[in-house]
Amino acid sequence: DTGVSQNPRHKITKRGQNVTFRCDPISEHNRLYWYRQTLGQGPEFLTYFQNEAQLEKSRLLSDRFSAERPKGSFSTLEIQRTEQGDSAMYLCASSERQGVDSPLHFGNGTRLTVT
């Protein structure tokens, strides 16, 4: 399967702990996106990268959140001092290039539960 891969699929953590998620985009896709989806809602944009450069960050991305994409390949999303409100599905997507005709391909997400 050469789609977007996200690990882990599920993560349960206690409030106050740090967690890190990984996303492996489709090979040679330059753009990588992180979204968050809560139950009954559509995905909400968090941030995106063009190669290794982080081009845009949402106001949703508080200073407890940090995303990286070293070498423009895989990406990690870290949440420090997790809160119960961080419980959600974290979705990663990649696209070949800029433009509406270059669709976003989503992974199946990492489901985070903060207890």
Place this chain on the structure above:
Amino acid sequence: QKEVEQDPGPLSVPEGAIVSLNCTYSNSAFQYFMWYRQYSRKGPELLMYTYSSGNKEDGRFTAQVDKSSKYISLFIRDSQPSDSATYLCAIRSYNTDKLIFGTGTRLQVFP
């Protein structure tokens, strides 16, 4: 006011029915319109995209955009049980790659 409004449903229809899914948006700067399908515990997958007013057809699916009313629709003809999923509309403006999603409409097609 949310930038994109979508009725969450659920919508339950018999197999073979024509399904109409709708979204409204608030900002005329939005120029690109997409429909995604999301099965349970999966990521969204792109069904169709369009950037002009009018209709775009792809098999059993038709996307319709009315920019004057800020209204977008997805029609599914001859609906099948395998169409049971959540359908998300998504929009973006010309100067960003950020997609803004609706809440999604949950559709169930029963045999």
